[in-house]
Amino acid sequence: MPFFQALKAPVLAAAAAPTLGRPFHQLPADPRALCDLLAGLTSARSLPGGQQLHAHALKSGAVAVPILAHHLITFYSKCQLPRLSHRLFDECPRRATATWSCLISSFAQNELPHLALSAFLGLLRDGHRPNDHIFPSAAKSCAAVSDARLGAAVHSFAVRTGFGSDVFVASSLVDMYAKCGEIVDARRMFDEMPERNIVSWSGMIYGCAQMGLDEEALSLFKMVLLGDGVGIVGGDMGGVNDFTYSCIIRVCSSSTLLELGRQIHGHCVKTSFVSSSFVGSSLISLYSKCGIVEEAYRVFYEMPVRNLGAWNAMLIACAQHGHTRDAFGCFERMKNEGTKPNFITFLCMLSACSHAGLVEDGKRYFKMMEEEHGILPTTEHYATMVDLLGRAGRLPEAVEFIKQMPLEPTESVWGALLTGCRIHGDTETAAFAAARLFELGSKSCGAHMLLSSAYAAAGDFEGAARARKAMKDRGLKKETGLSWVEWDNQVHTFVSGDHHHALRDKMYAKLEELSEEAERAGYVADTSFVPRDLDGEEKKRSIASHSERLAIAFALISLPPGRPIRIMKNLRICGDCHTWIKFVSRCTGRTVIVRDNNRFHRFDGGTCSCGDYW
DNA sequence: GTAGGGTTAG
Structure with a gap:
């Protein structure tokens, strides 16, 4: 078969x-x-x-x-x-x-x-007395409530009753520890297993992926693929199956390792595992996260069966890339084909609306979720609604929406409000949201930075400086802005004003050339995004070597002509860089795709897929 | 052999 x-x-x-x-x-x-x-x-x-x-x-x-x-x-x-x-x-x-x-x-x-x-x-x-059928269900339930202590109690009970070495029981415990974030316990359990099967390996690989231990996940995958793993039983294909593949594809997508991901996709085609909806879902997610949404669509259309995960992965891809109408269509098709949406589906729909500024549609989906599908909104749904209202500039409405929440607002809810304030320079509401965040004991530097940017956007540089000082006083360090680009099986990373790269001279020359061309085409630097009170020239210089510009300059001198340029970024793309890249895409005729911390921007011929709404 | 361990988001 x-x-x-x-x-x-x-x-x-x-x-x-x-x-x-x-x-x-x-x-x-x-x-x-x-x-x-x-x-x-x-x-x-x-x-x-x-x-x-x-x-x-x-x-x-x-x-x-x-x-x-x-x-x-x-x-x-x-x-x-x-x-x-x-x-x-x-x-x-x-x-x-x-x-x-x-x-x-x-x-x-x-x-x-x-x-x-x-x-x-x-x-x-x-x-x-529980048996080898019951312990796995108990372990799974502990994992679902992420209670590692309860899980450990189940574990010691299983050991005392002689089920500690059972491959089913032990695999479920490996998975439980991994899901609870106790990766060391998971690995110890895994290493001590007298016999392992596909599920034990997959669970361990998945656990490493979950914790961001990419290297370890990849090395386990290699071991199991080559059959180096001692004690693999009951497996063909060197002990891997569709689930193992989907785990390892997930590792690639979380680190945007496109080339490795493509190779593994090739393996899946050869072994026919590509027909699995698990593999398909993770491939959709891989290509989408790497910025190649066309490929995500292709995988989706070629899938022989689409489960809920596949639909959700596709919806997420549509949302992240601003293909809002496709997301709406996909949602209808999914229902027509008999797949019931779940809470993730609605998170995708709300996020799609948010990226396009479609407030009324977002409200419609929010209502539909409970009224037509009996799904109670979680704090995350509320946070996305606040994000939608805030981005659209409807900050008083967002505040009102939070006040009427039946749940206690979480950090992400206030964070979403703060994001809206930053975009629209509403310092009063920003201070209010930030105060609520600090009350909740928020230790992230994100809140301080958002607050600071809100002041800067409103032209209040003293306020901006105050917010940054408060952050320093609390011993928090600003997250460094990074941009990276994959080329020649290597990830090239840049920070603002970076001089470390071997090709730095060529890069800066290219940057100079690009900026001159852009200025000839009408680009004027907008320094209002610089949150520091520097003089005009200094501001211009600081903006001109933002990490994404360096990454683009590097890509232009390295990649073959005509190849789309894909940049990843850990922070939000700044307004001036957004304008600059639009000019660059027009002057060079190249497609530039930038993923920031929230979505994808595809620059083509002088315009961006976000329609300047982000 | 009626019962067991795995996915998809940000």
Whole structure:
């Protein structure tokens, strides 16, 4: 069988699933036969068929047979109806360990970790002992609530009851530690495992990726790919599968290692793992994060099955690249094709609206989320709404919106307000938002810098200096502005006024030439973005060697002619650089794509894809 | 063999 057929099938929409296809009275009476039928319906996620069988079993009394009850609990779990699993469990006259196991897994699989953990305690109170099926569900639930201490308790319990070396239990514990950010414990657990399988390796690689330990993730991946990893069992393909690939692609995307990502994409094509929706989703994210949104679309369109993750990855790509109409269309198609949006989907939609300044559309999606989809907005949804209102200059409305929040505003909510204030130079609201941030104990330098920029944008350089001094007094250091560009399998990084690069002389000569050309075409330096009270010439000089300009100069002298230039940046692109790059794109005829800390800007022939709204 | 470990955002 080809690999892609062996990969997991997506959850089918209930409405499209087949029914039993035979009249009710023809169903077998024998519980065993019913179990076999139900197993088929479960793997097809056929809700109507299973419900029909359930009704029949209730009538005939077969539902009292434990094994059929277990099957039914599992059936509802896989149909993502954990409440119905719970009801069946309650109706069971006698509860075996397996009955508890089915219930716990139903909760764990359906993102109800608290219920899963309380059911785990219920099982213990009821005098049962957890087994190799139950420990993984418990570990998964600890991971979901990121409670490493509880997880460690589950771990020591598993060791004491003799399940500490079980490959399923240990893999789930590796994953639990990694998800809780305890990467050292995860690695110790992993190293001590007497036998490992694909999931243990993938979990460990994923954990490293999550913690930003790219080198370690890549070296583990190499080990497992070449079969160097001792103790790999039950794996073909040198112990990798679609999930391992999607983990390693994620490493590439978080560090924007495009060339390595492309190579791995090639591997996925050769092995047919590219048909997996996991791999597809991470490839979409890779290309989007590396600034090649066309390639992201291509991967998306070529995917044979698209799950929720794939739709969300595509929506995020649309949002980040300012393809707002595509995001709206994608959202409709997703619903029409039977995929239910989740909270991430709505974060994408709100962020798409924010990038385009579409306040009314954003409000519409925000309302729709709860009213039509029953998804309660989280603080992150509120933060994105505040971002949308603030960027659009509707700061009083944003403040009002925060006041009416049913949840306690978080750092990101106040941070979003502050971002809006910076853009529109509203120093009063900025001071208010910053005060709330400091009350929450914000230790990031971001708040101080945003406040300082808000003052600078309003022309109040004393205020700006005060904000920066307050930051210094607290022992915080400003995040250094960096720009980087990948070329010849190397990442070239630049800071403002950088003189470290081997090609510095050529770079500065190119910079000079570009600036002259831009000025001839009408570019006038706008120094109002410099948050320091320097004299005019000094300001101009400081702006003229911003890191993104150095990166562009480097790319122009290094990359082959005509090749689009892709720059990554850790801070927001400054207003003057934005104008300058527009001129450069027109004078040189080159496409320049800049990713700042929030979105992508694609400069072509003198205009930017953000429409100057960012 | 009815029950178990993995994705997608910023």
